[in-house]
Amino acid sequence: MPGLDGDQIRRRLADARLYLCTGTRPDLAEFAGEALAGGVDVIQLRDKRAGAPLEAAEELAALRTLAEVCAEHDALLSVNDRADIALAAGADILHLGQDDLPVPVARRILGAEIVIGRSTHDVAQATAAAAEPGVDYFCTGPCWPTPTKPGRSAPGLPLVRATAAAAPARPWFAIGGIDEARLPEVLAAGATRVVVVRAITEAPDPRAAATRLSAALRPR
Ligand SMILES: Cc1ncc(COP(=O)(O)OP(=O)(O)O)c(N)n1
Ligand SMILES: Cc1nc(C(=O)O)sc1CCOP(=O)(O)O
C-alpha cells in the first residue's frame, strides 16, 4: 500500500495477525487477492527458488502486482532482504534476517518511514531485536523444522514461550511450520501473530485456508 506514512504503517502492523510470504507464481494477483480476502494482513514477496533467483526487474514487476492487490484490500506489502527493491517498489515493510543487511545500513537507505522487521532464532536474538534501534517488529522461529527453510534448526515453541514471557513492546510473530492444526499450540505458547508460507501457498483453497487461520487468530 504505497502512500502510507510510517506511523500509519506501524499502527496497521500492530493490528496485524496473519502474515503471508509467497514466491512469484503465474496466478500471483488472483492468489494474493484470495489470501487477502481471507484475512491475510501482510503479504511478503519471498522468492527463493533454488537455481532461478528473480532478477531485480522481475521482482519489481511482481511487487507492482502485489501492491495493486494490497491497495484493494488495505493490506501491507513487505519485501524480503533488499532495501533497494523495497524503496523502488514503495513497499511498507522490509524484512531482514540475521545474515541480511545490518539494520542501520538499511535505515540509511530507506529513511524513517518504511517499517523494518527482523528474524530471530534464539532468546538472545529476540531480546536484541526487541530493543535494537530501527527495528519495528521481529519474528521468532522456526517453531517446527520446515522444508521452506531447509537447514535451519528449530528452536521450537520454547522460544515462543520465552518471547511471550518477556512481553516485548514491539509486535512479534511466530514463524516456521505453522499450519491450521498446529496454530492452537502456537497460540497457547503465547504468540498472537503468525507468519505462514505453505499453509496458504500450498492450500487447495487459499482463501478458505486464510479465513480459518485468521478466525483462529481473531477469536470473537
Ligand atoms: C516475516 C518474515 N520472517 C522471517 C523471514 C526469514 O528471513 P531470513 O531469515 O532472512 O530468511 P529468508 O526468508 O531471507 O530466506 C522472512 N523472510 N519473513
Ligand atoms: C522463511 C522462514 N523463516 C523462518 C525463520 O525461522 O526465520 S521459518 C521460514 C519458513 C516458513 O515456512 P512454512 O510456513 O512453509 O513452514
Ligand SMILES: [Mg+2]
Ligand atoms: Mg533474508
